Amino acid sequence: MTAEPRRPTRQLIQPDLPAFDSAALDPARRAALAELLLTLADDEFVIGFRDSEWTGIAPMLEEDVAFSSLAQDEIGHARLWYEMRSALTGEDPDGLAFGRQPDQYRHARLLDHPRNGWAFTMVRRWLYDTADAVRLAALAGSSFVPLAEVVAKVRREERYHLMHLDAWLARLAEHSGTPRGKVQAALKALAPDALSVFTPLDAEQALIEAGVLEAPMTELAARWLREVNARLAALDLRQLPHTDPPVDGRSREPVHESFAWLWEEFTSVARLEEGAQW
């Protein structure tokens, strides 16, 4: 197999990833950003694959199109975060996405759960999207300008995701009987892992001092809990307990059975022939 450089499969009118000089950043700051970007990328990548499982089997055709489109958006965001990390570290973005072992992924434990039923998927995605919104808001004023620029674009797309998930949460919660019961059950099952999106990062202090991240993850978690609990109370749904985020919320020890399965799925084509050019 000849190792020709990979050619882009499409020409972007305007590249989504701003060009920047990674050599201008000192190594410690580069490493801190790389850690943050991997968590952002893996979260979006895993939720994107999880939710794309509904393609073809969502409750109605219109929702099938809408939810598949939402899942696809997240894969698009993951691509940006992987590419930004690669621009810092020199890694191959495809290698990052598809070439790691399951225990090397750094997504939040909330995303390890299988899709289960529709209500469960809606509740999990609502928890994730609202948490992601708080996290993105804390990165919006980043001193690392390329990050702030991409965050601004991603947040505009996430607005619609939040509207859609919020509409679904309300629909299910206000429908007394089975749907409401399933929402409550999903909230109960997911509560222990809900805060894992805010798992403190090793480089967190460095990111705050550099002006990349506005506040510590524990503080972001508290902000988020206030927001979601107010919304849950308005819908007369169970509250999430006020606790600190877990310290091991992104560790894969051991690898969750459901994520091991998902990994097999999303790497299956890439593993057919290592190094193949697509």
Next chain:
Amino acid sequence: MGDGADPQVWEVFRQEKDGDPMRHAGNLRAPDRDLALHYAREFYGRRQESARLWVVPRTEISDLSDPDLLKPPLDRSFKKPGGYVMRDKLDQAKRRARKEADR
């Protein structure tokens, strides 16, 4: 719409760019107004092809397609602007104007 109601049909109108008229785009099913707008966005707006979308429940649209009202059998050509033949009068007026200008 109440909880759990069956989805109803919504007609979607879209404006391609600011200032354009709203044109009928198509229709979709949705159980409530919010989801109707979300689905309209997915079907007629996610590729940046629309500046504005409207959704209207099909049941709110009054239909008129009675041929007795819309296609009356008698000659109605005098109700169309084309019923007045202007071409010859216009040519004469232009000739007169040229003559005036040449003088």
